[in-house]
Amino acid sequence: MGASVLAAFLTLSASAAPLTYTLTPIRIAEDTYVFEGTREHFTRANGGNILNPGFIVTGDGVLVFQTGPSRKFGEALRAAIATVTAQPIRKVFVSNLHPDYWLGNQAFADVPIAALPGTIEGIRREGEGIAGNMYRLIGDWMRGTEPVPPTEPAYGSTVVYGRHRLRLIPLEGHTDADLAVLDETTGVLFAGGVVFCDRTPTTPHADVAKWLAELDALEALEVRTLVPNHGRVRNDKACIAQTRDWLTWLDRTLRDSVEAGLDMTEALELPIPERFAGLGVLREEYRRSVAHLWPKIEQAALPRVK
Amino acid sequence: MRTILALLLVLAVAPAAAQDDPFGSPMWEVLRGEYFGTAPVVFDGRVAVTAPASAENVFAVPVAVDARGLEGVREIVLLADLNPFPLVLRFRPDAAAPFVATRIKVQQATAVRGAALTADGVWHVGGALVDAAGGGCAAPAQAYAEKDWAQHVGEVQARAWAPGPAGTTRVRLRIRHPQDTGLVAGIPAYFIEELALTGDDGRVLGRLQTGEPVAENPVFTLELHPGATRAVRLRGRDNQAGEIDATIPLPWVGREG
Numbered sequence: 001m002g003a004s005v006l007a008a009f010l011t012l013s014a015s016a017a018p019l020t021y022t023l024t025p026i027r028i029a030e031d032t033y034v035f036e037g038t039r040e041h042f043t044r045a046n047g048g049n050i051l052n053p054g055f056i057v058t059g060d061g062v063l064v065f066q067t068g069p070s071r072k073f074g075e076a077l078r079a080a081i082a083t084v085t086a087q088p089i090r091k092v093f094v095s096n097l098h099p100d101y102w103l104g105n106q107a108f109a110d111v112p113i114a115a116l117p118g119t120i121e122g123i124r125r126e127g128e129g130i131a132g133n134m135y136r137l138i139g140d141w142m143r144g145t146e147p148v149p150p151t152e153p154a155y156g157s158t159v160v161y162g163r164h165r166l167r168l169i170p171l172e173g174h175t176d177a178d179l180a181v182l183d184e185t186t187g188v189l190f191a192g193g194v195v196f197c198d199r200t201p202t203t204p205h206a207d208v209a210k211w212l213a214e215l216d217a218l219e220a221l222e223v224r225t226l227v228p229n230h231g232r233v234r235n236d237k238a239c240i241a242q243t244r245d246w247l248t249w250l251d252r253t254l255r256d257s258v259e260a261g262l263d264m265t266e267a268l269e270l271p272i273p274e275r276f277a278g279l280g281v282l283r284e285e286y287r288r289s290v291a292h293l294w295p296k297i298e299q300a301a302l303p304r305v306k
Numbered sequence: 307m308r309t310i311l312a313l314l315l316v317l318a319v320a321p322a323a324a325q326d327d328p329f330g331s332p333m334w335e336v337l338r339g340e341y342f343g344t345a346p347v348v349f350d351g352r353v354a355v356t357a358p359a360s361a362e363n364v365f366a367v368p369v370a371v372d373a374r375g376l377e378g379v380r381e382i383v384l385l386a387d388l389n390p391f392p393l394v395l396r397f398r399p400d401a402a403a404p405f406v407a408t409r410i411k412v413q414q415a416t417a418v419r420g421a422a423l424t425a426d427g428v429w430h431v432g433g434a435l436v437d438a439a440g441g442g443c444a445a446p447a448q449a450y451a452e453k454d455w456a457q458h459v460g461e462v463q464a465r466a467w468a469p470g471p472a473g474t475t476r477v478r479l480r481i482r483h484p485q486d487t488g489l490v491a492g493i494p495a496y497f498i499e500e501l502a503l504t505g506d507d508g509r510v511l512g513r514l515q516t517g518e519p520v521a522e523n524p525v526f527t528l529e530l531h532p533g534a535t536r537a538v539r540l541r542g543r544d545n546q547a548g549e550i551d552a553t554i555p556l557p558w559v560g561r562e563g
Contacts, residue, residue, distance in 0.1 A: 133439050204362075261467035261476050263407040263527040265356040265370035284360075291362035295409075298525070302463035302480050305552045 019141050021049055021068075021076040025084050026233075028225050029186040031057045031163065033084060034233055035077070039199040039280030042100075047141035048073065048134065051100040051229050054190060055081050056183060059162030061090025065181065065190045066229060067104030067113075069134060071145040074104020090161060093168075094150050095192025095229065096175040097122035097205070099130045105148040115150035116170050118177025122205075123149045154179060171218075173211030174201075180218060187224025194218060197231030197239035198278055200285035201246055203292045208251045215244045231280070246276060250286070254293055258301045264294050325349060329417035329433055333387040341383060341393070342421070346428045352376050353432030355420045361412050364442030366521040369394075370407035371420030371432070378425040379404035386436075388416035390443055390489060391518040402503075402512040403474050403529035409521040411442035411487070446493055447484035447522045458482045462540060462552035474529035477503070479540060481550060487518040498524060501542035501550065505535030514542075536560055 025033040034054040042048045048069030056063045062081060067074045078089070094102045094115040102123060105113055115123075123130075127147035135142045156170045169180040174193045181190040193202070194214050218240055225235050232239070257267050267290050276282060327334040328349055338347060352375030361367045373379050382404055384394040390413055397406045404422055412418075419433040449455040464479035481498065488495030501514040511530045532538055536559045542550035 136439055261465075261478065263370060263478070264368035264409065264525075265407050268356070268358060268368070287358055288362045291358070291366075291368075294368075295366060295525075298478075299463070299480065299523075302465050302478065305462050305464045305554055 019047060019072070021047060021073050023049075023076050023080040025055075025080055028054075028227070028233055029183075029188045031059075032183065032186055032188050033057075033081075034227055035080065036233065037230070039231055041281050041284060042069065042134065042137040044137075044139045044141070046138075048100055048138045052227055052231075052233060053077055054227055056161075056164055056188075057085045057087055058090065058164045059087075061161065062087050063090055063161060063164075063166075064092045064108065065227075066095060066101045066192075067092060067108055069100040069103050069138065070142045071104060071106045072141060072143070074107030077104060078107050092150075093154065093179060093181055093190075094119060095179045095181075095190070096177060097126065097130070098175065098193060098202070099134045101192070101229070102150065103131060103134060103142075103145055103147070105150070106144075106146060109148065112152050113148075113150040114152050114154040116155075116177035116179050117153045118172070119175070119179065120150050120153060122176065123147065158184075169217070171214040173207055173209075173214040175205040178214065182221055182223070187222060188227060189218065189221060189223045189225070190227050191218060191229070193229050195226060195228040195239050195243050196246075196279075197226070197228040197234060197242065199228075199231035199280040200276075200282050201243055202230075202285060203250075203289045206292065208247050208293070211247055212244060215240050215247075246279070249273065249276070250289055250293070254290065254297050255301075258294070258298050264290065264298070267294060327417075329387075329419075329435055331387045331417040333392070334417075337385060337387060337392055341385065342429045345423075347421075348428060348430055350376075350422075350430035350432060353420050353422050353430050355418060355432045355434045356407075357418050357434040357436050359435065359437060361436050361438035361442075364412045364438050364440060365445065365448075366409040367412050367418075367436060367438070367442075368407070368409050369418055369434075370527070371405070371422075373404035373420065373422035373430065373432075376404065376422055376424055376430060379422045380425060381423040382406055383421040383423075383429075384408075384410075385419045385421070386410060386412060386416050386519055387419065389413045389519050391487065393517045394519045395517060396515040398513040400510045400512055401505075401531045401533070403472070403531075405527075405529045406514075407527040409525055410519045411521055412436055412438045412440070412519075413443040414438060414440040443487045443519060444489045446490050447486055449482075449484045449522065455484070459484070460544075460548055460550050462550065464540070464552065464554040466538065466554055466556050468558045472529070473531075475532050475556065476527065476529055477538060477554060478525065478527045479552075479554065480523060480525045481542075482523050483544065485518070485520055485522045485524060496544065496546055498542055498544045498550065501526075501540065503528070503530065504539045504541070505532055506537050506539065507533075507535060509533065509535070511538065532556060532559075534559065
């Protein structure tokens with residue numbers, strides 16, 4: 001009796017405790033660290049910690065890739081970086097406009113935050129709505145979060161910071177502006193949202209044909225370690241093929257279904273091949289993709305009648 | 307005596323009235339009175355409503371109502387409880403299966419219901435809950451980003467599929483229309499109100515009465531019994547008297563003959 005009251009009390013006090021992200025840096029290459037998020041969608045339980053932000057301790061300051069889904073995450077990220085190195089943050093790179101790449105920007109307001117011009121435009125245009133939706137999805141984890149657009153444009157180029165030579169690669173397909181960064185010194189590719197690994201790709205701003213071309217571009221690079229923003233970090237390029245396989249199946253399936261006369265509601269329930277069973281958030285993300293991609297495919301498949 | 311009669315009547319309808327709304331919607335009792343009056347209403351799993359649990363795009367949430375599990379359906383009503391305009395559409399399947407699918411705007415998380423009226427005067431209600439970020443009914447149409455949108459209002463794209471095992475002819479149609487709800491300042495309500503599908507012999511196949519929540523550029527999927535007709539005529543009008551008139555060919559009809 002006494003024990004159960006105590007247990008109930010402990011449960012209550014645990015749920016009232018302040019929300020905190022536990023971020024543990026994992027060393028994946030020389031000077032290079034990643035924080036691995038869960039392979040889930042945004043929830044109030046995970047606080048939006050579903051991404052793999054990373055950093056490089058270059059010898060000339062720290063380069064950070066993605067700032068996370070909330071102000072609180074950005075602050076926890078910065079604090080976790082400080083446990084590894086005393087070097088100052090030199091620059092932040094944001095790979096695209098999706099919420100978990102940049103809503104932690106407030107914690108890096110004193111340093112340059114770089115993104116492709118298309119990403120900056122997209123965040124200026126959609127940032128308020130993106131932030132508002134995140135408040136709905138993860139709730140109190142968002143407290144104090146304001147949309148802060150990146151502060152400087154990044155372009156396709158090769159840049160050197162300390163011991164590291166980086167290639168900034170502007171791409172489009174997953175969104176209108178996707179920044180991939182290859183560290184030529186270590187062979188680490190920060191692929192952003194272009195590659196998903198054991199996690200179903202997301203398509204809210206996708207052009208599938210262009211995305212497949214992006215994957216070809218990344219496949220041609222010399223990569224030793226691939227860091228997708230969502231899913232597992234691997235020491236090979238296997239997940240480029242996995243992402244391509246998923247996108248190809250998705251596009252083909254939706255096109256065939258439109259052609260066969262299926263309604264959009266019927267498409268939501270189509271079977272997904274067994275080989276994708278290991279991808280996180282599979283059915284939910286598939287349904288979101290139907291919402292994103294179906295209307296355009298359907299429109300193109302309906303002839304004009306008089 | 308009259309009191310006793312009234313009491314008896316109350317008792318007679320009480321079982322239905324006491325049936326709890328499975329969706330716990332705060333609007334249900336109001337909507338029930340408004341759309342079904344005193345007619346008997348039962349929650350019935352044979353009216354299947356398919357919609358995503360979470361609305362990815364609040365301007366176009368796919369919804370299907372399938373009452374093919376019921377005999378003799380006279381009318382289908384589609385409602386979104388918490389929309390500023392709950393009535394999405396009414397469908398009379400004159401010579402069609404009791405099935406209708408479309409895409410709707412959702413203003414906030416809501417129950418979406420399909421109600422099917424059977425010949426005995428009973429409304430059979432099914433539904434689904436749709437979570438949503440909100441605002442779907444209170445934004446300008448995307449069409450206004452295109453300069454020439456007005457020249458295309460009322461254009462129809464459509465296709466019919468040869469009958470499958472169920473014996474019905476599936477028809478999908480898409481009509482270009484801004485479908486303004488009237489809730490955006492300075493943009494008056496402008497939406498399609500009526501659509502009718504007929505055979506080339508004039509036989510009515512199905513009639514739709516549509517409201518503000520039907521998504522911009524409405525898409526409908528229906529299952530028709532067109533008989534020997536070689537084409538389906540679609541006619542309709544919007545609330546500003548704009549006409550819709552198109553003919554959907556059934557290319558396989560009469561091929562063998």
